[in-house]
Amino acid sequence: MSETPRSHLAAEQKVAAVKRHLLDHVPVSQICDELHVSVNTFYLWQKELFENGHRAFQKNGRHAARAEEERQKRIDALEARLQRKDGVIARLMEEHIELKKSLGEP
Numbered sequence: 001m002s003e004t005p006r007s008h009l010a011a012e013q014k015v016a017a018v019k020r021h022l023l024d025h026v027p028v029s030q031i032c033d034e035l036h037v038s039v040n041t042f043y044l045w046q047k048e049l050f051e052n053g054h055r056a057f058q059k060n061g062r063h064a065a066r067a068e069e070e071r072q073k074r075i076d077a078l079e080a081r082l083q084r085k086d087g088v089i090a091r092l093m094e095e096h097i098e099l100k101k102s103l104g105e106p
Contacts, residue, residue, distance in 0.1 A: 009035065014045045021046075 009017075017035060020026045021042075032042050 009037075015049060017042065018046045018049050
């Protein structure tokens, strides 16, 4: 099989190729010839599909809610940090003003 320069196939095309092999029993060599990819590439797609197939069954809502919760925690932490910094700056300014007054500076 002579390979032509590879074009990047969409994820849907890769899944469809693996599906054709597994469900329709189309030989891997035939699929690879049609798509101009190596057999190794095909088996990498299959491996990737099997390793990440569980994501198809995850609820997007749970993932989105979890991401939002993490984002809110980060916002809360950053707001608390900002308040602490504001407090430190205010205290330093007060000390600076008191020092200037004690030295007789305007």
